Amino acid sequence: MTAERxxxxxxRPMAFRDGESVAVAVLxxxxxxxxxxxxxxxxxxxxxxxxxxxxxxVRTCQTxxxxxxxxxxxxxxxxxxxxxxxxxxxxxxxxxxxxxVQREQADLVVIGAGDSGRAAAxxxxxxxxxxxxxxxxxxxxxVGIYAGPTIVARTGEGMLHLHxxxxxxxxxxxxxxxxxxxxxxxxxxxxxxxxxxxxxxMDLGTAVAIGTAPDGVPCTGLAGxxxxxxxxxxxxxxxxxxxxxxxxxxxxxxxxxxLGRTPRDLLARMTGHPAVRVAGSAARTFDLPPPPAxxxxxxxxxxxxxxxxxxxxxxxxxxxxxxxxxxxxxxxCQGGACLPHLRAFIxxxxxxxxxxxxxxxxSRQITLGEAAAGVHVDAFRRTALHDEHLALGARMDRFxxxxxxxxxxxxxxxxRAVREAVSVGDVSTLGxxxxxxxxxxxxxxxxxxxxxxxxxEGRSRYVLLLNERGHLIDDGMVLREAEHRFVLTFTxxxxxxxxxxxxxxxxxxxxxxxxxxxxxxxxxxxxxxxxATDLLGRLGLAQPPAFLRHVxxxxxxxxxxVMRLSFTGEVSYELHHPVDRAVELWRVLLxxxxxxxxxxxxxxxLQGLRLEKGHVIVGMDSELDSTPRRLxxxxxxxxxxxxxxxRAALERTAGLPDARRLAGFxxxxxxxxxxxxVTSAGEIVGHVSSSFTSPVLGRxxxxxxxxxxxxxxxxxxxxxxxxxxxxPFYDPEGARARA
Amino acid sequence: xxxxxxxxGVRVVASxxxxxxxxxxxxxxxxxxxxxxxxxxxxxxxxxVADPHAIVAGEPGFxxxxxxxxxxxxxxxxxxxxxxxxxxxxxxxxxxxxxxxxLWLTADGALLLCAAAYAxxxxxxxx
Numbered sequence: 001m002t003a004e005r006x007x008x009x010x011x012r013p014m015a016f017r018d019g020e021s022v023a024v025a026v027l028x029x030x031x032x033x034x035x036x037x038x039x040x041x042x043x044x045x046x047x048x049x050x051x052x053x054x055x056x057x058v059r060t061c062q063t064x065x066x067x068x069x070x071x072x073x074x075x076x077x078x079x080x081x082x083x084x085x086x087x088x089x090x091x092x093x094x095x096x097x098x099x100x101v102q103r104e105q106a107d108l109v110v111i112g113a114g115d116s117g118r119a120a121a122x123x124x125x126x127x128x129x130x131x132x133x134x135x136x137x138x139x140x141x142x143v144g145i146y147a148g149p150t151i152v153a154r155t156g157e158g159m160l161h162l163h164x165x166x167x168x169x170x171x172x173x174x175x176x177x178x179x180x181x182x183x184x185x186x187x188x189x190x191x192x193x194x195x196x197x198x199x200x201x202m203d204l205g206t207a208v209a210i211g212t213a214p215d216g217v218p219c220t221g222l223a224g225x226x227x228x229x230x231x232x233x234x235x236x237x238x239x240x241x242x243x244x245x246x247x248x249x250x251x252x253x254x255x256x257x258x259l260g261r262t263p264r265d266l267l268a269r270m271t272g273h274p275a276v277r278v279a280g281s282a283a284r285t286f287d288l289p290p291p292p293a294x295x296x297x298x299x300x301x302x303x304x305x306x307x308x309x310x311x312x313x314x315x316x317x318x319x320x321x322x323x324x325x326x327x328x329x330x331x332x333c334q335g336g337a338c339l340p341h342l343r344a345f346i347x348x349x350x351x352x353x354x355x356x357x358x359x360x361x362x363s364r365q366i367t368l369g370e371a372a373a374g375v376h377v378d379a380f381r382r383t384a385l386h387d388e389h390l391a392l393g394a395r396m397d398r399f400x401x402x403x404x405x406x407x408x409x410x411x412x413x414x415x416r417a418v419r420e421a422v423s424v425g426d427v428s429t430l431g432x433x434x435x436x437x438x439x440x441x442x443x444x445x446x447x448x449x450x451x452x453x454x455x456x457e458g459r460s461r462y463v464l465l466l467n468e469r470g471h472l473i474d475d476g477m478v479l480r481e482a483e484h485r486f487v488l489t490f491t492x493x494x495x496x497x498x499x500x501x502x503x504x505x506x507x508x509x510x511x512x513x514x515x516x517x518x519x520x521x522x523x524x525x526x527x528x529x530x531x532a533t534d535l536l537g538r539l540g541l542a543q544p545p546a547f548l549r550h551v552x553x554x555x556x557x558x559x560x561x562v563m564r565l566s567f568t569g570e571v572s573y574e575l576h577h578p579v580d581r582a583v584e585l586w587r588v589l590l591x592x593x594x595x596x597x598x599x600x601x602x603x604x605x606l607q608g609l610r611l612e613k614g615h616v617i618v619g620m621d622s623e624l625d626s627t628p629r630r631l632x633x634x635x636x637x638x639x640x641x642x643x644x645x646x647r648a649a650l651e652r653t654a655g656l657p658d659a660r661r662l663a664g665f666x667x668x669x670x671x672x673x674x675x676x677x678v679t680s681a682g683e684i685v686g687h688v689s690s691s692f693t694s695p696v697l698g699r700x701x702x703x704x705x706x707x708x709x710x711x712x713x714x715x716x717x718x719x720x721x722x723x724x725x726x727x728p729f730y731d732p733e734g735a736r737a738r739a
Numbered sequence: 740x741x742x743x744x745x746x747x748g749v750r751v752v753a754s755x756x757x758x759x760x761x762x763x764x765x766x767x768x769x770x771x772x773x774x775x776x777x778x779x780x781x782x783x784x785x786x787x788v789a790d791p792h793a794i795v796a797g798e799p800g801f802x803x804x805x806x807x808x809x810x811x812x813x814x815x816x817x818x819x820x821x822x823x824x825x826x827x828x829x830x831x832x833x834x835x836x837x838x839x840x841x842l843w844l845t846a847d848g849a850l851l852l853c854a855a856a857y858a859x860x861x862x863x864x865x866x
Contacts, residue, residue: 376837
């Protein structure tokens with residue numbers, strides 16, 4: 001004798017039979033798996049949803065019962081409880097197990113294994129197609145079809161992402177649910193649900209049938225139109241309206257509804273992809289039900305006919321608008337129960353049935369884990385020195401698509417090493433392109449607003465990169481290596497876009513230029529500080545380049561492209577070298593500079609150092625529509641050049657008044673928070689984009705925007721008076737960087 | 740666990756015609772990353788390229804791992820959303836577990852490559 005198997009529903013054990021769903025097991029006890037409403041037992045409505053195994057909104061009619069399965073009904077009002085994720089996290093447990101994703105390619109996918117699905121599969125097989133059939137009955141529940149077409153399905157093992165050449169949606173037709181007073185009672189079944197329960201040996205009591213009677217189920221057929229169901233909790237009678245206008249009340253234990261069918265085409269409506277077609281009943285046009293007169297239209301949201309009428313009176317006429325305003329169709333069943341009634345409601349008033357509303361994934365409630373299965377967060381890159389930074393105690397953070405050291409424990413000590421001794425910084429993240437070709441000069445002249453042709457070999461120039469509207473999109477250096485060959489650098493965050501920008505223009509212009517991205521092939525270390533030249537001299541750089549010059553030379557035996565420039569305001573050499581030599585070079589630099597007081601610096605120190613020099617960080621101090629004029633960087637634009645990207649816009653707007661300027665601010669005391677408003681005469685006239693309490697100057701220095709003209713010379717920031725000044729704040733002559 | 744090792748080779752950006760003429764004998768594997776861009780695995784810098792403006796540079800920026808057919812199917816294929824090319828040899832490029840990567844597919848298996856900067860991410864995600 002087989003031991004009785006049980007599920008646990010609201011803390012009470014309930015027996016179930018082989019192959020039964022949770023809903024049928026509950027119904028067998030005389031209870032309802034939800035809180036009432038017509039049951040279809042086909043997954044079309046949301047009347048049987050409950051929490052199963054800790055997951056809410058599960059259609060219990062589609063869930064096979066398993067021993068020990070824990071089921072909890074949703075509260076009668078309001079939503080089910082959220083998973084106790086925070087509690088799990090506090091216990092050091094994951095919120096939910098990772099959901100496995102199976103990715104497959106397919107030729108023809110047929111969704112649904114009913115008559116039409118099997119026929120479509122058979123036809124395609126005869127034609128030599130490879131056919132994959134997905135059927136909820138076999139445990140593969142399709143929840144969405146995306147562009148591609150890509151099918152997302154839930155299986156017993158996790159999620160299935162199926163990329164198909166063609167999809168046939170053969171999901172059949174759903175039974176229409178009743179809309180009338182009392183349609184939320186228990187004891188209401190669609191015809192097919194009644195057939196299934198009767199076949200499973202369940203006693204339906206005194207059953208009446210409205211509309212088409214179910215096959216083989218003992219019941220009394222009622223004539224006339226359905227008016228309402230009566231009963232306190234469970235249906236006790238059905239009231240119908242005869243053709244002669246008389247109401248008839250019929251007592252019953254179960255009311256069986258045969259009100260017609262509607263295409264189960266939700267999946268097909270998710271995509272307009274031409275490779276997705278509908279077959280069988282899902283493609284048929286069925287008669288709409290009579291227009292609803294009274295009662296709940298949408299069992300999922302509780303929206304009523306009265307709600308629809310109210311909207312109609314206020315002028316809502318479009319199906320999609322009524323859906324959004326009434327919430328009819330946005331609930332668990334996504335219109336499975338209410339859509340035909342909503343269409344009938346509109347058709348009755350306009351004389352024309354509207355097309356069904358748009359469907360969107362997911363057609364079934366899925367967990368966040370299922371939705372996120374196989375989705376990866378952006379991959380952040382690590383420089384070759386990542387582990388070196390960690391070994392030095394760096395606090396790493398994500399900037400511009402890279403992990404970078406924010407500080408090594410004391411950003412002011414790092415700052416002092418740069419200003420007073422020597423420091424190293426990992427600038428491997430800078431964009432680095434090599435361009436070469438007979439038209440390289442022509443391309444760069446057209447791309448940049450600065451002159452490029454007159455940069456001599458071994459020299460470099462700071463450049464802006466503008467878009468067609470003359471707005472700053474990046475900045476960097478142009479370094480000339482040979483007559484037709486240059487190295488370009490870009491910001492860490494802007495490098496990817498800048499490369500695409502460069503390649504696009506070269507292609508559009510039809511110029512003969514080769515481009516090689518070296519960003520992830522070359523590491524770069526910035527050696528900076530008044531003792532930087534001494535340090536590099538110890539490591540074999542006997543003839544360091546002068547300011548804005550560059551050479552190829554070995555440093556401690558590592559081949560480097562040595563670029564003399566300065567972002568910190570001190571003597572600086574960027575050493576660009578193969579990534580596989582980075583650790584070696586980094587360690588040698590730190591060791592050789594030990595007695596010089598060398599320390600690595602992170603981004604926090606660098607941001608202060610560059611701010612003292614008034615150097616702009618694109619995207620931090622600039623805005624999406626920052627022109628060189630607004631940034632105070634007209635000096636980097638040569639309007640006497642005949643052509644460059646953005647020139648026409650700059651020329652067109654040059655004579656127009658412009659009430660926006662990037663300015664420097666300074667005041668005694670500590671720096672205010674970045675983003676602080678800048679006020680003048682009690683009005684906000686701008687904001688702070690960068691701020692730093694300068695150790696060397698003993699006051700706060702800032703960059704920020706003034707957006708009211710005439711531009712004030714004195715403002716208030718953080719409730720304190722501040723002066724508007726022209727940066728740089730530190731070493732305005734640039735003598736230290738050129739030393 | 741997937742072990743991605745540094746790869747050595749030469750990167751060449753040049754005209755398509757010049758790249759077409761690069762010999763692939765001597766054991767070097769020429770991966771055509773783009774019409775104008777190749778990575779010559781184990782190639783040398785003195786590679787002859789018939790384009791006076793070609794950019795020829797040592798390429799230390801890739802890491803990779805050779806995978807047998809079963810490893811490819813078990814480790815990589817579940818993490819790609821694009822079909823593998825049927826022909827062999829073939830170079831496929833795209834996201835593997837959300838990381839930009841390349842697959843050099845041969846009759847014996849595949850070389851999985853990615854930029855060294857992404858090595859940790861790819862290794863973690865294919866764990």
